[in-house]
Amino acid sequence: MAQLKRILVTGGAGFLGSHLCDYLVRQGHDVICADNFFTSQKTTIEHLLDCHNFELIRHDITHPLWLEVDEIYNLACPASPIHYQYNAIKTIKTSVLGAIHMLGLAKRVHAKILQSSTSEVYGDPQVHPQDEEYRGHVNPIGPRACYDEGKRCAETLFFDYHRQNRVNIRVARIFNTYGPRMHPYDGRVVSNFILQALAGEDLTVYGDGSQSRSFCYVDDLIAGLIVLMDSPDDCIGPINLGNPVEVSMRELAERVIAMTGSSSSITTLPLPADDPVRRQPDITIARQQLNWQPRVGLEQGLGQTIEYFRTLDLSRYRKPTPNRPDTIK
Ligand code: NAD
């Protein structure tokens, strides 16, 4: 049996964090979830609250946290454009100060630490598909910069703490991930389209819908984070984790309408500034070094996500921020 560890998951009540906590609790580890509930609610982890090996701390990682742990998964950060742009300065602080505090903790207690970085470090990419060598094309002063540059700076901090203080790091560059437990008011495309289709409302495609993304199902992504954390110490990343199957937003909307059997149509809204045109991960390194690749196709993953949202009690959820696509620049 694997050695039991004390593991901190920051952002553990979020979409990805709650699935990760589930997995780690099931493995028997002592799991501490730290979250300020900015883009989440207790609903995602309420089933864990009575577990003897799960502990919840309401904590904002822009402030230091002193704990004794063996591993840290640093996931705390709003991930949806409408919510991370609501308080851009806070988003940068979460990425940068949060990384400094978590790396400081890792250094002090000799914990291994994994950063949930993002495909957004590639910005609006001029190389396709994106491999880890590509240095990106980010607008440093645009509305997405608080997230993109915050995450880029966090990567820098991870590698500097590794070089200077020998902190044992892992850096995952996560591409668009979806699945059950996305917040219904998250604002990202998959949850938006599914909820709109189920409500019989028109699906809001931004721009002409020709822009693409490549969607990874949450179970695959969590498996990737686990193998990366457990990888040999010379395999620290940054490493792309995502599903390379690329789809345009118009195609995605049409698929969701067909799969839900909805009578909804498609309506268009203006394309947000700096919205990346194409995005697809090159996962050669993950395949070779981690022996990892996604297993769940879009059809199956969307099916499971649709079933989740079909029965979700929306009255239990509050909007994380008042932002809507038409209220952000
Ligand atoms: P999410 O918004 O559902 O979860 C983020 C969690 O972090 C929430 O529970 C939120 O309350 C918490 N949080 C935010 N600021 C915090 C702070 N200052 N202190 C403590 N907690 C804070 O998003 P997610 O999709 O679960 O993303 C998790 C991580 O993965 C993020 O770091 C995100 O950048 C990264 N990521 C996600 C995707 C994706 O497609 N889901 C893609 C790339 C990267």
Ligand code: UDP
């Ligand atoms: N998008 C859309 N309709 C929506 C929400 C998003 O067409 O209701 C588009 C958005 O413009 C982007 C893509 O879907 O091109 C993915 O957006 P999301 O916010 O999910 O994540 P991003 O990859 O942009 O961070």
